[in-house]
Amino acid sequence: MSDTHTRDLTTGSPMKLILSFMLPLIFGLLFQQFYSMVDTIVVGKFLGVDALAGVGSTGSINFLVLGLCNGVCAGFAIPVAQKFGQKDFDGLRRFVGNMIWLCCVIAAVVTLTTTLLCRRILVWMDTPEDTFRYAYDYILIIFLGIPATMLYNLLSGILRSLGDSKTPLVFLIVCSLLNVLLDLVFIMVLRMGVAGAGWATLLSQLISGVLCLYFISQKFPILHLSRDDLQPRKIYIRKLLNMGLPMGLQYSITAIGSILLQTAVNGLGASAMAAVTAGSKVSMLCVCPFDAMGTTAATFAGQNLGAGKPERIHQGIKDCTVLGVVFSLVILAVLWLGGGAMTTLFLDTSDAETIATVVPLSQQFLLINAAFYIPLLFVNLLRFTIQGLGYSELAVFAGVFEMVARGVFGLCLVPVFGYAAACFASPAAWVMADVFLFPAYFYCMKKQGYSFRRKTPANA
Secondary structure (H helix, E strand, C coil), X not given: CCCCCCCCCCCCXXXXXXHHXXXXXXXXXXXXXXXXXXXXXXXXXXXXXXXXXXXXXXHHHHHXXXXXXXXXXXXXXXXXXXXXXXXXXHHHHHHHHHHHHHHXXXXXXXXXXXXXXXXXXXXXXXXXXXXXXXXXXXXXXXXXXXXXXXXXXXXXXXXXXXXXXXXHHHHHHHHHHHHHXXXXXXXXXXXXXXXXXXXXXXXXXXXXXXXXHHHHHHHCHHHCCCCCCCCCCHHHHHHHHHHHHHHHHHHHHHHHHHHHHHHHXXXXXXXXXXXXXXXXXXXXXXXXXXXXXXHHHHHHHHHXXXXXXXXXXXXXXXXXXXXXXXXXXXHHHHHHHHHHHHHHHHCCCCCHHHHHXXXXXXXXXXXXXXXXXXXXXXXXXXXXXXXXXXXXXXXXXXXHXXXXXXXHHHHHHHHHHCHHHHHHHHHHHHHHHHHHHHHHHHXXXXXXXXXXXXXXXXXX
16 A cells, blocks of 8 residues: 555665654754744743743643653554554554554543642642742643643654654644734733633644644545454554553653752742743754654654664664764854843843843753753664664663652752752753663664674665
């Protein structure tokens, strides 16, 4: 069965394939960050620094919950990529059918749990009283939108596993533009406060997911499911859970460390919270190439594993390393010259005292993180490749290393050394994760029969 929207990553130049697949992902992630940034920009400029700090303080718990959901969806897509590489389209559709049932159950359970515990979670995080209401009003709506988030991530993950990274980009652009419009209407016209930013995000993601579903039904005959494909099967459910749950837990475990760190930052006051919020938003924009590289690596590894071509997987690692180092150096130079100015997008520039206090702190945060983007490159590249090889349970340990590093900084170092320690927390987490990931990658490749001493052409 052929489909003009799919792409086979098992033949041809790895570098060319990686670039052509990765560039739409980068643009997609940039737009994803764009509509997230719009929330923050509108909140910071029109609702004030306390509202900005409140919304920003939810970032780590947001990452914990949505990271679990998004990680599960990404893990579910890996067997689809492997089946596509094997050209086993019947097995591919059965995996997709079973994914639908599992995602419905997971979305329902996570949504119910988080909405019921939302207030208690913010109390556990020691959210300051002057920002608590803003944090609660925003994150509760984000939690209610978990089914919409999973819908889009499930569908986009399936498309990427088939080699199509362009279609999800189109719907992300639509989602981003819609989010901007809804932010302005809900906050500036309807005066809904930070809740308006939450509703804008929820509705734009829902519309993006529905459009993606419609497009698949019209343009991807390879994904047209029969009643038999939708039949729950233990062997498929077990494989999906073995791939998806470890990947989701990896994100959540990493986020636990971020929550511990955010709790420590909350104790430093609204200025430090706002500085980390603004700096994190700019940093999330800057790391989009590394996130895109990770998604590319998982799909590339999955398809080539299915095709029995481990030598292409290793060549892909080397090509991505070259690209990633170039990205790292360029981003560091950009932030060195203009990182502080970029953070003013999220602040009320008419408040001179806030600008004078928060911008230097944000610039410090950005430069320290950017100096360690090469270790971050390998965190994404190696972790996702290991997952694409089918060893999701190993990748969980990288999240444990990150959690421990951020936890140590949050619990022990930030209370003693203050804001500077918070700036070094993520770099320390990336380095610690790499300590585990490098030997784990070599182990997984050898398990697949690849010899690092053998010189084998990778373009076949």
